[in-house]
Amino acid sequence: xxxxxxxxxxxxxxxxxQPFWDAAASGELRFxxxxxxxxxxxxxxxxxxxxxxxxxxxxxxKPIGSVxxxxxxxxxxxxxxxxxxxxxxxxxxxxxxxxxxxxxNLVDVEPQAIQFSMTVSxxxxxxxxxxxxxxxxPKEMPTGSNQ
Numbered sequence: 506x507x508x509x510x511x512x513x514x515x516x517x518x519x520x521x522x523q524p525f526w527d528a529a530a531s532g533e534l535r536f537x538x539x540x541x542x543x544x545x546x547x548x549x550x551x552x553x554x555x556x557x558x559x560x561x562x563x564x565x566x567k568p569i570g571s572v573x574x575x576x577x578x579x580x581x582x583x584x585x586x587x588x589x590x591x592x593x594x595x596x597x598x599x600x601x602x603x604x605x606x607x608x609x610n611l612v613d614v615e616p617q618a619i620q621f622s623m624t625v626s627x628x629x630x631x632x633x634x635x636x637x638x639x640x641x642x643p644k645e646m647p648t649g650s651n652q
Contacts, residue, residue, distance in 0.1 A: 521549035524563040529639045532629045535563040536602045545602040566601030569644060572623045573598045573606055577616045591616070597625060597641055613642040 528535035538545045541558030552559050575595040581587040593611040611619065612628055626644040 521551075525549070528563070528565065529627070529629065532568075533565050534568045534599070534601075534627060535565050536599075536605050537561050538564045538602075545605050547602075547605040547607065564602075566599055568627050568629075569601075570597040570599045570607070570625050570641065572596070572611070572619060572621060572625060574621075575611060575616075575619055593619070595619075595625070595641060610638075610640040611642065612640045618643075 524535055524537075536545050536547055537549050538561070539553035539556060539558045540560035540562050542553060542556040544553065544555050545564070546554050549561075551561065553561065573596045575593055577591050577593055578586075579591050581590050586592075593614070593616055595609055595611040597607045597609055599605050599607075611625065612631065624644040625641040628640045628642045631640055
């Protein structure tokens, strides 16, 4: 199934997420961080969920994450997804943004090959600004590397 056949995330986008999508279009990952307590948080909020600070800044991080959890969707929840199943939904965490976990699709990997803590990176080459959908894939590691 092509991306065009899926329901567009842009149809339900919230303005507060725009810095995330703008960064993705530039090949970067950015998440909101509180300038008072210096903690990252996700979803975007006008106040820090930890200290209630209102000085929030979007900070770029290294575009590498790890798989915290995942599931394989076998049955579509909506008819728009019927030709795309099965697909993998992953929960990704980032060393560069402690506390942030992002729900996304995992691509270019078979479900049985996924492992907890597997290193992944954004599939910026598949990112389509019209669709506002950023997927992740296993990160190729140099020969002899242990992640």
